[in-house]
Amino acid sequence: MFLINCPYCGERDQSEFSSGGEAHIERPKQPTELSDDEWADFLFMRKNIKGVQFERWNHSHGCRKWFNLIRDTSNDKIHGIYKMGEKPPKV
Amino acid sequence: MSNFRINKTNFVDQTNRISFKFDGKTFFGFKGDTLASALIANGIHLVGRSFKYHRPRGIMTCGSEEPNAICQINDKSNLTEPNVRATEIELYEGLEANSQNCWPNVKFDIGGINNLISPFIPAGFYYKTFMWPKSFWKSVYEPLIRKTAGLGKSPIKPDPEIYDHKYVHCDVLVIGGGISGIISAKLSAKNNLNTILIDDKKELGGSTIFQENEIFKINNKISKDWLINEINEIKKLKNLQIKTRTSVAAYHDYNYLLARESLSDHLSKNEKDGFVRQRLWKIRAKKVIIATGAIERPLVFNNNDRPGILLASSINKYLNYFGVTCGLKNVIFTNNDSAYEVAISLNKKGIDVKIIDIRKRSESELIKETEKLGIKIFWNSTITSTFGYRKINSIEIMSLSEDGSNVIGEKNKISCDCLGMSGGWTPMVHMHTQSGGKLNFRETDQVFLPKEFSDNRISVGSSNGHFELDEIIKLTNDTVKKFLNIQETDLDDADISCSKELEKRNIWLLPNYISIGKNKSFIDFQNDSTAKDIKLAMREGFKSIEHVKRYTTTGMATDQGKLSNMHALGIIAETAAVKMGSLGTTTFRPPFTPLTFGTIVGRSVGKFFDIVRKTPMHEWHVKNNAEFENVGQWKRAWYYPRNNENMHQSVQRESKAARDSAGILDASTLGKIDIKGSDATEFLNRVYTNAWSKLSIGKCRYGLMLNEDGMVYDDGVTTRIDENHYLMTTTTGGAANVLSKLEDYLQTEWPELDVWLTSVTDHYATASICGPNSKKILKKLFSDIEFNDQNFPHMSFKNAKIGGIDCRIMRISFTGEHSYEINIEAKYGNSLWEKCIDAGKDFNITPYGTETMHLLRAEKGFIIVGQDTDGTMTPIDLQMDWIVSKKKYDFIGKRSLYRSDTMREDRKQLVGLLTDKPNTVLEEGAQIVHEKNNKPIEMIGHVTSSYFSPNLNKSIALAVVKNGRKLKGQKLLVPMRDQTINVTVSDFIFYDKNNERLNA
16 A cells, blocks of 8 residues: 555545556547557557556546556555656656 | 462562453453463463364463464353464453364364374375365365364354554554664654554563563663663653554555554453454554564474473563463473573572573573573483373483484483473564565574665564664664664663673474484474475475475464474475575565454444445335345335335336336436536547537437447436536446546546536436326426427427426436436435326326336347446447447547457347247346257357336347347247247347337
């Protein structure tokens, strides 16, 4: 149970949040132009790495805002939190 | 006073006598005793039988590591608790405890025969033996094993006690109230840090609190007196909270810890009446200092498990803390100096004691004092066997060979009634590893130690491998100063004198002239695994400690191997000739000691177990005899039985009435999302499969929502209230998920859209009136509205007032009947409902529940998302091609509808099924096949909805079947346990195909 510093509300318990998987996977603007493989890549392929990962999180039992979070999946250390649309900080 | 209560101490109140029962017999003890100390004072050591061989077992320790003395506590209430350690139960008036794992009683136990046949019950015996014949497992072997095995009895009635949860935050949490914990807590609190100190015993002080030896001094005071003074001082510190009788169960990430506080377990029934029994503390600490100490190791030798054999340090605690001696003729068997303190204590109280030391010689101060007192020491010796069935009465010793691998010389028999063993000390690194810390192995005394500290977690004292008093104080002081950034402390120049251990010798498995296969050298006392079992497992090819552990069950009992794991590792390392440090340890998992379910659950029991959501009309349904169905957290009226009707009869009556005249449904639970903003229409275009641009104000439209993978996610009717204002409805169960999915798209993919979503599910109550007479009822309720098809057509909406209160009327239908849904502010819901019932009286308006609603919509072939779909159905599979816009450039899931897999023709598709015998109703979930002969038979689909339709007077069903679109008219089979049902694939709209009733 880690602590997450919501960029809108401040530090809260992990139980208030839900994870939304890998970050920075943008929905294609013109899906119909894509081949099956390209679309499948967007739809299904996720890195799920051991180590530092960029993730989407939602303060679902708080302000309901989505934001990005950089987490080391091997030890749950959080290396950075930034709002949607912002550039990720260097880690 | 019994023979064994020989001493008065400050910790047991010998003026306060307490009676208790053990195995039905009444005994007496004193306030301050544990069950274990009171039993020992009464001369009782035999308290249970071992798990596998049913060998007599006695109290072995004085703390949470106790493997043998586990009892069933019987209260006169509904509470009975198994597997409670007698060493941790504080004595109270009326306590009733029983030994476990023996029948008919602890002194004569039939299972004891297992001990005689033990050569035939090696490790893995059960795995190897009960394999054949297969059918015997369930009917013969398992019931038999279950009857003879098992630890205690589970309670079968609801727990009558109250449990609590509490969240706390602190700057520093100190785990363990021994000397290093007390030093740490004092330093922390005196430096203005909000500090919590937790200890599992009823008093602080650890083992130093009864250390009377004058060799150990701090600033010229005997260590015990120094510590008592410190304890009195810290009790005055304002920002230090001391929690005794509290055990940290788990140490999670980010310094989140769970601790169980026992609040009334030590009180008698009268005293604790109405008290909370246990409280779970959920602690978030900025910094944690682990000071959990170390526990003494047993020694592994033949017959090391008899009653009367204890850990040496426990004998010391019983003597100096409880005032009870464990025996009158004692032998201490050791490989280190610490046990000499025990011998000196016994000797000074005038009790007979001898020492057997596997070391060749040592000259430390403690040993010099021992020799000065005239205590006999057998150097370089080991015990080869012990004797005495219900209690130890003698031992046999021999000398060790030079390298310690064998025994030599004469066998020497010594009589005794108590044997203390000390195989050194194991630092309690559980908390450190639970928090993610790694371990290092120290060769000199064969211990695993915390490898590293972090910025917010350290270990101090013997849990960090410091066993000498001067080390404990100096290094704890230094470490804590650095950790908490403290400049100076009182302990910087403390004057400490103590004895230093000079010689070390460790032999994990002591040698014997009896072969390993024939001797009983126990490693795990609770699970009865021996050194032989470990060696056998290794011969059979198990190499990893994790595998050996599971195969032999070493360390898997309720004590989680607190005493056994190190020996198992040591013997594996010796046998495999590898370094012990390279083997690693098994995983230390929470909880440290078992937690009761009550503590975990806290107050979330009974009606607080889960949230219950009720509609504003709920009380009306209750009054009108409704049965309820749980839909998510909602209680929905399921059906309204009249005159002892069963569900089938009620549903038949309700659905007939709804089609013949009028029915009314409480639809308040449907998810409702208010959508506003200048891009609301564009937003709907993107989230639904169909087009929304041309929906005019005042009109309603059904929409289907997909996931990005093209599968149906939710459906519902959305109404255009105004130019930039819509009201979306969702399924009851899907409401929360739909809202967060839509929010996700708005916040992350389409932040440019000006759209605002608000959940209004609980804000509106909804009464849905359907049937050919619904229009007449609405006319009575809303006299100023013209209910003709021109003014108020199907799929349109009007604002209205009822009793002066605003409401919205939608003419929409989920039953296929002419139908209206009236939405009103929730607090007027019940009043609206009663008005509708009143107005409908002349038309036999019949309240119907969800079951009838399901039936009516199935007659019309309307799907229910989640019942007829399961996350693998596209709109095409549901034969709902009509709702998928070909013109829209994009919507959620559109691209996926053109993937090769979603375009396969032989996907499962929605069909109707009619049974050849119209009275046979299929079971929902039943499998569908083509034929019954050519095995293996392919399952081509399953029934998703099935009812007997009173309006059609036959059975109808919806199903998903492979290639179903093309199977219309074909015969299929539905095999059931007792028969095979013949069915014919049909259209899935069974009733009023041309929608004539909508405008009737």
